[in-house]
Amino acid sequence: MPVATLTISSRNYSSWSLRGWLVCRMAGLDFETEVLSGDDASTRAELLHLSPSFLVPRLVHGEIEVWDTLALSQYLNETYPDAGFLPKDPVARARCRSISGEMHGGFINLRSALPMNLRARHTDFKIFNGARGDIERIITIVEDCLSRYDGPFLFGTRPSLADAMFAPVCTRFQTYDVPLPRKVAAYRDTILAWPLMVEWTEAAAAEPDEIEELDMEF
Known part of the structure; x- marks a missing residue:
C-alpha cells in the first residue's frame, strides 16, 4: 500500500500538478495520485488563475502535509537526498x-x-x-x-529539479508551435520523450474534459 498521497487537479491543464508529480516520481516515493474533480471550486480557481493561494499539488506523507511545488521539492530533496534533484557541484x-x-515565481505573461x-x-x-x-x-x-553542462538535460545527463520545473513550458512550446532555436527545440x-x-x-x-469552457476563459 502506498505510503503517501499526492493530490492534483488536472493532468491536461495543470502545470503545477505536473511538476509536483514529476518530483515525487523522481524521488522514488511510493505514492498514490488523487485527482480532484473539475467541478471542485478550488480546482477551477487554480486552472483559471483566479486563486491567489491554492493547496494543489498537495502531498500527504505520513504525518507530513506539504503543498506548493517548490516546498514539496525541498521536502523531497531533504527526505531523499540521493534522488539527484540538485547537481553536486x-x-x-x-x-x-x-x-x-x-x-516558480515568474513568467506570468507566458502562463496567461x-x-x-x-x-x-x-x-x-x-x-x-x-x-x-x-x-x-x-x-x-x-x-x-x-552550453555549460552539455545536455541533454539542463544540468547534464540526468533530469534535475530544474527539468521538472521547465517541463510544462516544453509542453506549451509544442502546443502553440513556438519557433525555437535548434538546441532549445532539441531540449x-x-x-x-522523458519516460515520466x-x-x-x-x-x-x-x-x-470536465472543464469545457476552460479554453474560452483563458
Missing part, C-alpha cells in the same frame, strides 16, 4: 536553484497567454509581446545551461 547547484525559483493544454495543437498562434519576452528569457536560460523534445513525461501525457489524454 556547488556552482551548478546554485544555478539550478536559481532558475527553478525563477520559473499560453495556458497548458496537452491535448491541444495550435498553428500560427499569435503571441503577444509580453509573452515573447518570457519566451526569450527561457530560451536564454536553456541555451546557457546546455524540448528530450523533455517530451510520456506516462503523464498518456494519462492526460485519457482524462475526462
